[in-house]
Amino acid sequence: MRSGWNPFQRFRTSQREDGLPDSLSTAGSNSNPGYLAFLRSLVKERQSTSTHELSLEELEVVVVDLETTGFQPYRGDEIISIGAVAMRGSHVLEEERFYSLVQPNRPVPEHIALLTGITDDDLNTAPDLPQTLGRFFQFVGQRPLVAHHSRHEREFFRAAFRKVRQAQFDHRLLDTMLLIQLSSRPLGNATLDTLCAINSIEILKRHDAFYDALATAKLWGIYLEKAWQLGYRTLADVYANHR
DSSP states (O other): OOTTOOTTTTSOSSOOSOOOOGGGGGOOSTTOHHHHHHHHHHHHSOOOHHHHTSBTTTOEEEEEEEEESSSOGGGTOOEEEEEEEEEETTEEEEEEEEEEEOOOSSOOOHHHHHHHOOOHHHHTTSOOHHHHHHHHHHHHTTOOEEETTTHHHHHHHHHHHHHHHSOOOOOOEEETHHHHHHHOSSOOSOOHHHHHHHTTOOOSSTTOHHHHHHHHHHHHHHHHHHHHHTTOOBHHHHHHTTO
């Protein structure tokens, strides 16, 4: 890590209303009120002009996935691994990848160990949360994050930043559904498994943070190209569709 560099310096301590509705994890149909509210919330997020107006073909993002001890960060569940890969436009930059285990302050539940293959023994010598967050956001830089059904990642990053530095997580986090819904109505069951199957994307190791992030990146790339074919040229064009 660079000397004197503070990975949290870009994150304000003030609260802003950009949360995602609880229904996001099950949202898959345009008729779902929670899903529609989520799309409207995306439009209202504060966007920098430079990225907002950048061509989708040149847009650089970091696609991220988290594995965690459970699904309730404000009841003590914690991040146990972070996986990510960078993209430029629809191209996956596989040489720009990130993966790290994260040592939690609680045991890994048995069902999570079975799901992810990550055990307490694996985590005993893993870096702690502050160290891993610092390394990860140094890797990310100013690039927006992307996740599939991003509420999970958003809520865990929020909890992590509050825990580590009492800071507000304020990095731009885009959802794959932002592009997917442009060309897929109705969406039906929009899980990562379903969408990857529809688009012939192989997930090499499910519930591994890096390979899930890689599959999500390929999904983002496919739907970015579809958005381009439909005439969307910038994120501003995409956001305008959701107003």
